[in-house]
Amino acid sequence: MDTEIMHTDFPRWYSSLDIGDGQSTRQLRWQAVYKTATEASRETLETLLRLAFKSRTVPQASSESEIRQLFKAVDDTFEMQGNDREMQILAASCLAVMMEVNEDVGAAAALAATTAEFGGARKPKLPMDLGKLGEAAIAQWARSNGHRPDLNKYRYIDAPKFDFEKASAKITETPDWTSVAAAFTLAADATRGAIKQLAVRQSNALYAIDRFLKVQDEELQLLWWLTGQRSIDYDCGFDAITVDAQPLVLAHEVANMTEFSPGPHSVKAILSRAGLKDRKKLSVVTAINAVDTAWLTKLIGELNPSPLAMPLHAAAKRQLETGPGEAWVAGWAATAALDTDHSMTPLSLALQFYRERLLIKFE
Incomplete structure (x- = not known):
């Protein structure tokens, strides 16, 4: 993709603003989107996520100002405030393009788009589905990693x-x-x-x-891990781990064995083969409380996970600070803008935790 060649979907994304955008304005916005997407760092990624998802935890003023300044540099008429809806769509557009073209953080952007959506719990009002775009980009990056070199x-x-x-x-x-x-x-x-x-x-x-x-x-x-059916962290067979703890424990072990982000294309099948089911939902609270406290403490350490991109790690952090039980739940749910009883299937919960671990591992 070249900066002179506009993404085929960008006119539709930007026209959803319904502000009578002209062709010249749209072209300038595209140039700024492409520049931001190709030059973005991990710090920029978090800011774009918060803008696109309208996170309760707003971006730092300086970080948002830097992104706005990039658009201002391309088009001096771009407003530095009072255009939050436009900024939301532009930020989402940056993420969508970043997933495709940014070799440094494209895979991370794709992972973060899916973890921020959190199994459909968060659905920002956007002209594109960032979760679906993220899934497609993850598959593409995974295939690229596994391609035999010519x-x-x-x-x-x-x-x-x-x-x-x-x-x-x-x-x-x-x-x-x-x-x-x-x-x-x-x-x-x-x-x-x-x-x-x-x-x-x-x-x-x-x-x-x-x-x-x-x-x-x-x-x-x-494959050896699957064949042995034995947990590395817990030093026991998979079946000896409580069912409610399996999603986080097994996902962590698979993430530890992952060499390249966003992981193998077969990771969902691997987790499924390990015994995680795609039915009968498990709540986040139950899963966090089910794992060993010492294991969780070692895992979280000094991390300060993003409630948006890493909601499970944010939940774990809050639980360790407050203590097991239910006391930590309300504070976590409020910060992460989620329901206190949010549930997912064990397989989906494991995939979520796996992707969050990759965002940390390859930071």
Whole structure:
């Protein structure tokens, strides 16, 4: 995707504002969206999420101002305040584009879009479904990670060119020993340049092979884990872990074995094969209270998880601060803008926790 080529869905997204946007304005907004999406960092991601989901925990004023300034820099008529609805749609557009084009945080954006939606608990009023776009992007990034590298593109058809014309010309200009010495220096530079081309190509080939082998090792470790049916954290068989604790414990172990974000395309099948069911819902409160306190303490540590992108970790943090039981629930639900009795199937709960762990692991 190129900044000159507007995303096919952006005109529909932006026109949903119903503010009579002209073609020139829309093009300027697109340029700012593309620039923001391609240059965004993890810090920018959290701010965009809060704007797009209209989070109860608002972005820091300075962070939001930086994003608004990016749009102002492209179009001086862009308002720095009083256009919150426009900013919400633009932020969501940035996230949608980021999932597709940003190699550094695209996978994280896709994960965060799905974890923030939290199994349908949060549905911001937007002209696009960020959750569905996130699922599609996760699948695409996962397939890309698992793709076998084509080593043919790293092969040289012709040998690298050793260009000694400058060295030869130096001697011809002034045929003395000083010129000969200078010519040797020029020849060495030409040789280094040619060898560097070859070295870079070989290095890229080795990196591609190494990455692919690591993905294969990841899959192998997950298969052995499934075959053994034994928890690493609890040091017991899967069936010895209480049913209510299994989603968080097993998801954490799969996340620990994940080498590349957003994880293998088969992760849902892996969790299902581990015994997690996609029926009979389990509440967040029950799942958090079911796990071992020492295990949860070690897991959370000094984390300060986002209530928007990491609602399960935010729940765990609040429970550890307040103590087991029900006392922590109301405060967590209020901060995260969720129902106190929010429930999901064990499989969905595990997938949610797995993705939240990846957001932490690859931060």
